[in-house]
Amino acid sequence: MSVNLHQRVRPQSTDVAVQLSGVVKNFGRGEHTVTALDGVDLTVAPGEFVCLLGASGCGKTTLLNLVADLDAPTAGTVTRNTSRPAVMFQDAALMPWLTAATNVELPLRLAGFSRAERRAKAAELLELVRLGGQDRKRPHELSGGMRQRVALARALAATHRLDGGEQQSLLLMDEPFAALDAITRDVMQGELVRIHDATKPSVLFVTHDVREAVRLGHRIVLLSSRPGRVVREWTKDENTDEGPLTDDITARLREVISTHAAH
Template sequence: MTMTVALDVSASDTATDAAVTLSGVQKVFGHGARAVTALDGVDLTVEPGEFVCLLGASGCGKTTVLNLIAGLDRPTGGDIALTTTRPAVMFQEAALMPWLTASGNVELPLRLAGVKKPARRERAAELLNLVRLGGVGDKRPHELSGGMRQRVALARALASTVDADEGAVSLLLMDEPFSALDAITRDVLQGELLRVWRATGPAVVFVTHDVREAVRLGQRVVLLSSRPGRVVREWNVNGLSGVEEARVIDDVNARLREVISSHAAA
């Protein structure tokens, strides 16, 4: 299931200036002999406004990390600190409310946050313009293409990052939001996401299994081991030239193959 939601997650009293801090995070599903350790000692810091891509093989715990940051689940051990109380989550599909217009979908988190109608309509119009959908506010989801629906979902996610707390850092969590789209549309929306991120400045944690997507989008790529998930390698990929980017992609692919091979041999 894919949707975009705004969540109330209490910021830790020990939170630092980082947008997100994970310290020794562990997650175990089940009990006794059937217990499965999904994450074991994950340490990760995401700075305000930083774009971090979380990469790994299927089943390595990428989505589990995202769910824990969002407050959709609780860690078995370790600590998670946020400097925002309203992270927004965008999953693989738009999952827009079919009875609402594009504007109505973008307004929804604002309405739930208690924003008055004139202000939320103005904000929704601004966000739709930001994602280049200024002329479709009165359209319903079935009248939009898949790429356009994802743009509406992105606008709704950005609306969800509104936080009344002074000094709070907006945080956008994205779980493979473009994986269901065709290659051309995915490429276009990757570029659009970067443009919108630069214009709005939230911290982003972007989960993907696509190495090229991770290197293209992120300022930093973080690789998780296969289950149990741990951070095994990080790459600074901000501002790479074409040659450097190709070299890093090869390096990440090689390290990812090692991770998968070591897990298969275990």
């Protein structure tokens, strides 16, 4: 099943999970118009992990909102061949009155799954994020890293649909590890790679951190700021040496940021 958003455009290929072509997004009107995104072309293949890298004001959150269908582009098209995207924020944003298990069950409940199915799926997902024995705990009884793992399990649950069993799932992650301490972040990155290998969703991951982007992404897309444009893309494979790649990307990122200095 393909979902065309905003304009009736056929996807070019079924090998595409998300496609943005010539996407422009303006906020405001007349003289006060602010261009957040200016002609962004981006594709995400099924099961691909794409990292969006950029400084503040590069329109990362705007881009995620467009893909999540929370907002419409001013021009261009956004096409999605996936189930409803799940979003993960910097804040775990768990419901404080629900347990770990019922937090994971919440999107399943909203999607109309029966109680037994919800229980089984939530238990399975908590097991996947290594929180098997913690299902009865409330958010305030969990550490920051554990809360973020519950949020990841909930995001994975949110990709489940009653009707679409075979659909490609899509995760949109808005700097999910930015608020964690360095050690926890390192472990969480490892866990995310493992879980991505196990479940193969398409991922659009926004970050400020070059190392994080290089470690996680199959492809790294560098965006410029105000307005957001795609500056360059790097593709990684098994033979890529991560050290020089990190240096290269960092140099380009610095270059892009320097152009914004006040003259």
